[in-house]
Amino acid sequence: xxxxxxxxxxxxxxxxxxxxxxxxxxxxxxxxxxxxxxxxxxxxxxxxxxxxxxxxxxxxxxxxxxxxxxxxxxxxxxxxxxxxxxxxxxxxxxxxxxxxxxxxxxxxxxxxxxxxxxxxxxxxxxxxxxxxxxxxxxxxxxxxxxxxxxxxxxxxxxxxxxxxxxxxxxxxxxxxxxxxxxxxxxxxxxxxxxxxxxxxxxxxxxxxxxxxxxxxxxxxxxxxxxxxxxxxxxxxxxxxxxxxxxxxxxxxxxxxxxxxxxxxxxxxxxxxxxxxxxxxxxxxxxxxxxxxxxxxxxxxxxxxxxxxxxxxxxxxxxxxxxxxxxxxxxxxxxxxxxxxxxxxxxxxxxxxxxxxxxxxxxxxxxxxxxxxxxxxxxxxxxxxxxxxxxxxxxxxxxxxxxxxxxxxxx
Amino acid sequence: xxxxxxxxxxxxxxxxxxxxxxxxxxxxxxxxxxxxxxxxxxxxxxxxxxxxxxxxxxxxxxxxxxxxxxxxxxxxxxxxxxxxxxxxxxxxxxxxxxxxxxxxxxxxxxxxxxxxxxxxxxxxxxxxxxxxxxxxxxxxxxxxxxxxxxxxxxxxxxxxxxxxxxxxxxxxxxxxxxxxxxxxxxxxxxxxxxxxxxxxxxxxxxxxxxxxxxxxxxxxxxxxxxxxxxxxxxxxxxxxxxxxxxxxxxxxxxxxxxxxxxxxxxxxxxxxxxxxxxxxxxxxxxxxxxxxxxxxxxxxxxxxxxxxxxxxxxxxxxxxxxxxxxxxxxxxxxxxxxxxxxxxxxxxxxxxxxxxxxxxxxxxxxxxxxxxxxxxxxxxxxxxxxxxxxxxxxxxxxxxxxxxxxxxxx
Numbered sequence: 001x002x003x004x005x006x007x008x009x010x011x012x013x014x015x016x017x018x019x020x021x022x023x024x025x026x027x028x029x030x031x032x033x034x035x036x037x038x039x040x041x042x043x044x045x046x047x048x049x050x051x052x053x054x055x056x057x058x059x060x061x062x063x064x065x066x067x068x069x070x071x072x073x074x075x076x077x078x079x080x081x082x083x084x085x086x087x088x089x090x091x092x093x094x095x096x097x098x099x100x101x102x103x104x105x106x107x108x109x110x111x112x113x114x115x116x117x118x119x120x121x122x123x124x125x126x127x128x129x130x131x132x133x134x135x136x137x138x139x140x141x142x143x144x145x146x147x148x149x150x151x152x153x154x155x156x157x158x159x160x161x162x163x164x165x166x167x168x169x170x171x172x173x174x175x176x177x178x179x180x181x182x183x184x185x186x187x188x189x190x191x192x193x194x195x196x197x198x199x200x201x202x203x204x205x206x207x208x209x210x211x212x213x214x215x216x217x218x219x220x221x222x223x224x225x226x227x228x229x230x231x232x233x234x235x236x237x238x239x240x241x242x243x244x245x246x247x248x249x250x251x252x253x254x255x256x257x258x259x260x261x262x263x264x265x266x267x268x269x270x271x272x273x274x275x276x277x278x279x280x281x282x283x284x285x286x287x288x289x290x291x292x293x294x295x296x297x298x299x300x301x302x303x304x305x306x307x308x309x310x311x312x313x314x315x316x317x318x319x320x321x322x323x324x325x326x327x328x329x330x331x332x333x334x335x336x337x338x339x340x341x342x343x344x345x346x347x348x349x350x351x352x353x354x355x356x357x358x359x360x361x362x363x364x365x366x367x368x369x370x371x372x373x374x375x376x377x378x379x380x381x382x383x384x385x386x387x388x389x390x391x392x393x394x395x396x397x398x399x400x401x402x403x404x405x406x407x408x409x410x
Numbered sequence: 411x412x413x414x415x416x417x418x419x420x421x422x423x424x425x426x427x428x429x430x431x432x433x434x435x436x437x438x439x440x441x442x443x444x445x446x447x448x449x450x451x452x453x454x455x456x457x458x459x460x461x462x463x464x465x466x467x468x469x470x471x472x473x474x475x476x477x478x479x480x481x482x483x484x485x486x487x488x489x490x491x492x493x494x495x496x497x498x499x500x501x502x503x504x505x506x507x508x509x510x511x512x513x514x515x516x517x518x519x520x521x522x523x524x525x526x527x528x529x530x531x532x533x534x535x536x537x538x539x540x541x542x543x544x545x546x547x548x549x550x551x552x553x554x555x556x557x558x559x560x561x562x563x564x565x566x567x568x569x570x571x572x573x574x575x576x577x578x579x580x581x582x583x584x585x586x587x588x589x590x591x592x593x594x595x596x597x598x599x600x601x602x603x604x605x606x607x608x609x610x611x612x613x614x615x616x617x618x619x620x621x622x623x624x625x626x627x628x629x630x631x632x633x634x635x636x637x638x639x640x641x642x643x644x645x646x647x648x649x650x651x652x653x654x655x656x657x658x659x660x661x662x663x664x665x666x667x668x669x670x671x672x673x674x675x676x677x678x679x680x681x682x683x684x685x686x687x688x689x690x691x692x693x694x695x696x697x698x699x700x701x702x703x704x705x706x707x708x709x710x711x712x713x714x715x716x717x718x719x720x721x722x723x724x725x726x727x728x729x730x731x732x733x734x735x736x737x738x739x740x741x742x743x744x745x746x747x748x749x750x751x752x753x754x755x756x757x758x759x760x761x762x763x764x765x766x767x768x769x770x771x772x773x774x775x776x777x778x779x780x781x782x783x784x785x786x787x788x789x790x791x792x793x794x795x796x797x798x799x800x801x802x803x804x805x806x807x808x809x810x811x812x813x814x815x816x817x818x819x820x
Contacts, residue, residue: 002588002679003530003621008692009681018698043481048473056470056707063666066804070665071453106516106702111528113700117551172774178412209411255480255706256473269412271419282418288428289547290523292516295708296665297466303817389607394476 012152016133016378017041020362027366033305036403039328039390040372042347044252046320046394048301049313051325052251055304070296075288077104081299084306085260090247095232099134101280103261103287104294104302108246111261112137112181115213115242117290118282123178128170129159130188130386134217135181151381161382162189168340168349169197172204180205182231183215185222188379188388189349190325190341192227192285198234205240207391211267211279212241217259220250220318221325222344238264242279249346251305251314258294258302321346324398325391331402332389335410346391349376353409361387369404378390417553422562426543427451430772437776445466447811449738450782451799452597452757454662456730456804459661459710459723462661465714469707471782480706485698486524487514487670491709494716495670505642511690513671513697514704514712518627518656521671522591523548524625527700528692533588538580538597539569540796542625544687545788561791571792572599578750578759579607582614590615592641593625595632598789598798599759600735600751602637608644615650621677621689622651627669630660630728631735632754648674652689659756661715661724668704668712734808735801741812742799744815745820756801763819771797779814 002357020040028036031337064070076082082099085185090097105111112134127135136154139145146155153159158177160170160301170182184193193201214231222229231241231344243262247253267279294302304310325342332339332350352361358375365371365387376386392399433763438446472478486492492509500507515521522544535554537545549555555785556565568587570580580592592611594603615622615701624641632639641651653672657663677689699801704712714720735752742749742760752758762771768785775781775797786796801808 003529003532004679004681004687004689004692005530006681008528008695009687011695045479045481046478047476048470050474053470053474057467057560060458060463060466060470064460064463066455066457069455069457069662071455071662072664106591106705109702110700118415118418120415122413134699141699142697153619211412228752244770252479252481254482254702257702257705269414272413277414277419279414282414285421286420286551289544289551290520292519292664292667295516295667295705298705298708 005141005143007141010140010145010147010154012148016374018053019378020372020374023362024366024372034370036370036372037393037397038372038400039401040374042390042392043254044249044392046252046317048252048256049305049310049317051304051307051310051313052256052301056297056301072344073293073296073299074153075291075293076284077102077293078299079194080305084303088306090230090232090262093229093233095230096238097232097262097264098320101262101264103263103283104299105255105259105261105291106294107243108215108248108259109134110260111244112213112215114286114290115205115261115283116142116144117286118279119179124158124176124182126158126160126173128162128179128181128183129381130162130376130383131181132183133185133379136380137183154382158401159380159382162186162191163382164340167191169193174201176208178210179213180210181213181215183217185218185345186341187218188347188374188376188383190343190345190347192344192379194225194226195228195234198228198231202231202234202240206236210240211269214241214243216243217246218249218345219245220314221322221346223322224344227344230310232262232264240267245304247302250318251302252317253302256294256298256301258298321391324369324393324395327398327402328391331406335406337409342391348389348391350387350389352387356383357409358384358387365405368408369401371401371404415551415553417551420550420555420557421547422496422558426784429788430782430784433772434776434782444780446780446782447807448782449803449811450784450809452659452800452802453664454659455804456662456727458662458666459715459720459727461714461717461720461723462666462711463608463754465706466711469710473707476541483703483706483709485701485703486694487512487703488706488709491713494713498716500640500642500672503639503643505640506648507642507672507674511672511674513673514709515669515671515701515705516667518625518654518658519544519671521654521669522623522625523721523802524696524700525671526552526554527696528689529589530721534568534586536568536587536590537592538572538593539791540572540786541591542593542597543789546790563791565608565677569790569792572596572601574750577601579603582588582610586618588620589623590620591623591625593627595628595755596751597628598757598786598793600753600755600757602632602634602754604636605638605644608638611639612644612646616646619636620650621679622647624651624653626653627656628659628755629655630724631732631756633732634754637754642672648676650677652677657712657715659711660728661720662727663712666708668708695740731801734803734805737812738799738801738809741786741816745816747819752801758799758801760797760799762795763795765795768794775815778818779811781811781814
C-alpha cells in the first residue's frame with residue numbers, strides 16, 4: 001500500500017495567508033461594494049522598476065534570435081548575476097562572500113523550505129515566536145516535530161518568545177539547539193538586531209556547532225546605519241550561517257520571482273563517520289538535482305537592480321514604502337495603539353485594543369474599516385493579541401485605511 | 411551536533427549532465443579550436459516562439475503600471491493558464507481533467523523531485539533501467555534506497571529493464587510496487603507506449619493500490635495518432651496516476667521555465683489510521699508552503715502557446731526537431747548503427763559499435779568527431795553499451811555532426 005507523508009496531517013488548518021484570503025473573499029462576496037484595502041500579506045503594490053522591465057524586455061528579444069537564445073542555464077544561476085550580488089550586497093559591506101557561494105533561486109520561501117533537504121532528521125530546531133509560518137510548517141512536513149497543542153505549538157520545536165520585553169529579539173537559549181531560524185529585519189514584528197545581538201548568536205552557534213538560517217529578505221528597509229544587513233558582517237558567521245535574500249521586497253519581484261541563498265564554502269558539518277562535509281557541496285547537489293535555475297529573462301531583470309538606474313529606482317521604492325510605515329506608526333500611535341517596528345522594516349506590529357484576540361481584531365478591522373491586516377497569532381502562540389500592518393500599498397490607500405482606523409478606534 | 415542528510419553521501423559521482431559538461435570543458439580547453447556540436451543534454455536551440463515573446467513583453471509592460479502590476483499570484487498558477495491547459499491538452503483529447511487539478515510549476519525536474527515530499531518513506535519504488543536520473547537521485551536523497559552497487563544500482567529500488575527485447579517498454583512487474591515512474595515518449599530511449607501497454611499499467615496500479623508518476627514532457631513529439639499523449643486517456647488513470655508536463659521541449663522553455671503537474675482529485679491513499687487522504691490536498695499544501703508560483707510574466711508567455719499563432723509556432727518547432735530526428739535515424743542506420751526511437755521523440759538511442767562502453771563511445775565521439783552525446787550508462791546499468799543522440803540543434807549542426815559520424819564510423 002502506498003504510504004503518504006503523514007506529517008502533513010499534523011499541520012494546523014490552512015497556511016495563514018490562504019486563510020486570510022478565504023475570510024476576505026467571504027466578506028467581499030457578502031459586501032461587494034465594501035472598498036477593501038489590503039495591508040495584510042506582505043505583497044508589494046508599486047510598479048516593477050523601469051530598469052528591470054527594460055532588461056526583461058531586452059532579454060526576451062534576445063530569446064528571439066538563435067545566436068542569443070538561452071536554454072538551460074546553470075542551476076545555481078548565471079555568473080554575471082552572482083558576481084553583481086557578491087560585489088554589491090556583500091563585499092561592499094565588508095562581507096567575505098564569493099560569487100560561487102551564491103545560489104540564485106525563485107524565492108526565499110522555496111529556499112527556506114528546501115534547505116531542510118540537506119539536513120538530517122535528528123536536529124533540535126529553534127524558531128522565534130511569533131515567526132514566519134513557513135519555517136515551522138516545513139519542519140512539520142519534514143517530520144521534525146510532534147503534533148501541535150491547542151495553542152498551535154508543535155512538539156519538539158524550541159520556541160524562543162520575542163516580545164516587547166526583549167525588544168522582539170530572542171534571548172539566546174540556555175539549552176543546546178542545532179538549527180536556528182533568525183529573521184532580521186523581522187517578519188512579522190519589524191524588529192532589527194544589533195551587531196552585538198547577532199555576534200552573540202554567531203558565538204553561540206560556533207561554540208555549540210549549530211547552524212543559523214538567517215533570513216534577510218527585508219534588509220533593504222534598514223535605515224539605521226549601525227544595524228547589519230547581512231549575518232556575514234559578523235565575525236565568525238562564515239562557519240555557522242546560511243543567509244537568504246530576495247528581490248521580492250526591494251525591487252517589487254513578488255510576482256516576478258527571484259531570490260538567493262548564500263552558503264559559504266567554509267561551512268562544514270561532521271557526518272556520523274566523523275568525515276567533515278561541506279554544506280555548500282550538498283546544497284549544490286540538491287539544487288542541480290531538484291531545480292533547473294531561474295528563468296534567464298528574469299535573472300536579467302534581477303541583474304538590472306544593480307545598474308545605477310536600478311539602484312536609484314529600488315531605493316525610491318523602499319523609501320516610498322518606508323514613508324508609508326512612518327505614517328502608519330504615527331497615526332496608529334495617535335489612535336492609542338501600542339506600536340512596534342516600522343522604522344527599519346515595512347511592517348508595523350501593534351497590540352490589539354481591549355484584549356481582543358488577533359483574529360477578533362482581524363474580523364473587526366475587516367468589517368468596520370474594510371482593512372485587511374494579519375493576525376499576530378497566525379505567526380505563533382506568542383503573537384496572540386498582536387497584529388501586523390504592512391506598509392506595502394499606495395499612499396492614498398494607506399492614508400484612507402489609517403483615517404478609517406483612527407475614526408473607528410481613536 | 412547538527413545532523414546532515416547522509417543519504418546524499420550515497421549518491422554516485424556527479425549528476426550525469428554536470429559530468430558531461432566537465433568532460434567537454436576539459437576537452438575544449440585543450441582543443442580550443444575544435445568545432446564542438448552538442449547533441450548531448452536535451453536542450454532546445456531554436457528561438458522562443460514569437461507569440462510567447464510578444465506575450466512576455468506585453469506582460470512586462472503591464473508590470474510598469476500600478477493598475478496592472480501583479481505581485482504574489484496563486485501558488486498553483488493563474489486560472490487563465492490552468493484553464494487553457496485543461497481545455498487544450500486534456501479535455502480536447504477526452505481526458506476528464508479539470509483546471510483545478512493542474513499545478514503550474516517552474517519545471518518537471520522540480521516537480522518529479524518535489525512530489526516525493528507528500529509520500530512516506532516505506533514505499534517500494536520502481537523505475538525503468540535506463541531511466542531519467544532525477545527519479546533515482548531524488549529517491550536516494552530522500553532516503554528511499556540503500557547504497558549503490560558497483561553498477562550504480564541502489565539497494566531497495568526495483569529496476570525494470572527496458573531493452574530492444576521488450577521494445578523499450580518495461581514488463582509489468584510480478585512483485586508488488588507502490589510508486590512507479592513511467593516516461594513516455596521515453597527519455598532516453600525515445601520509445602513510446604501503446605494504449606494497451608498503458609492500460610496494463612493502470613490496471614496493475616489500480617489493483618495493487620499503486621501510484622504511477624507519468625512523465626509526459628515529450629508528448630508533443632508523438633507523430634503516431636494511435637499513441638496516447640496523456641495517461642488520462644486511459645480508463646482508470648484518475649485513481650492511480652499523477653502526470654508531469656513541461657513547456658521546455660515543445661515551446662523551447664528550457665531557459666524560460668514553466669511546467670505543470672496534474673493531480674486528479676479522485677486520487678486517494680489510505681493513511682495508517684484508515685482515513686482516505688486526497689493527494690491533491692497534500693500537493694496543494696506542499697506547493698502553497700514551499701513554492702510561490704511561477705513568474706506572472708512567464709505564465710503569460712506559456713499562455714501564448716495556446717493562441718493560434720502559438721500553436722502554429724510550437725508545431726513548427728516540434729516538426730523541425732523531428733525532421734532532425736529523422737535525419738539522425740537515417741544517417742546512423744546508413745553508418746551501420748542499430749538505432750531506436752526518434753520517430754515519436756526527439757531522441758535517438760543507439761547501440762555503441764565494437765562493444766565500446768557508453769563512456770568510451772562518448773570520449774571517442776568527442777575526440778574524433780567533436781560531437782557530444784549522452785552515454786547510455788548515465789541513465790542506468792542497463793543503458794551500458796547504448797548512447798543517446800538528441801535532435802535538438804540546428805539543421806546545419808545536425809548535418810555536420812552526422813557527416814562526421816558517418817565518416818568516422820561508416
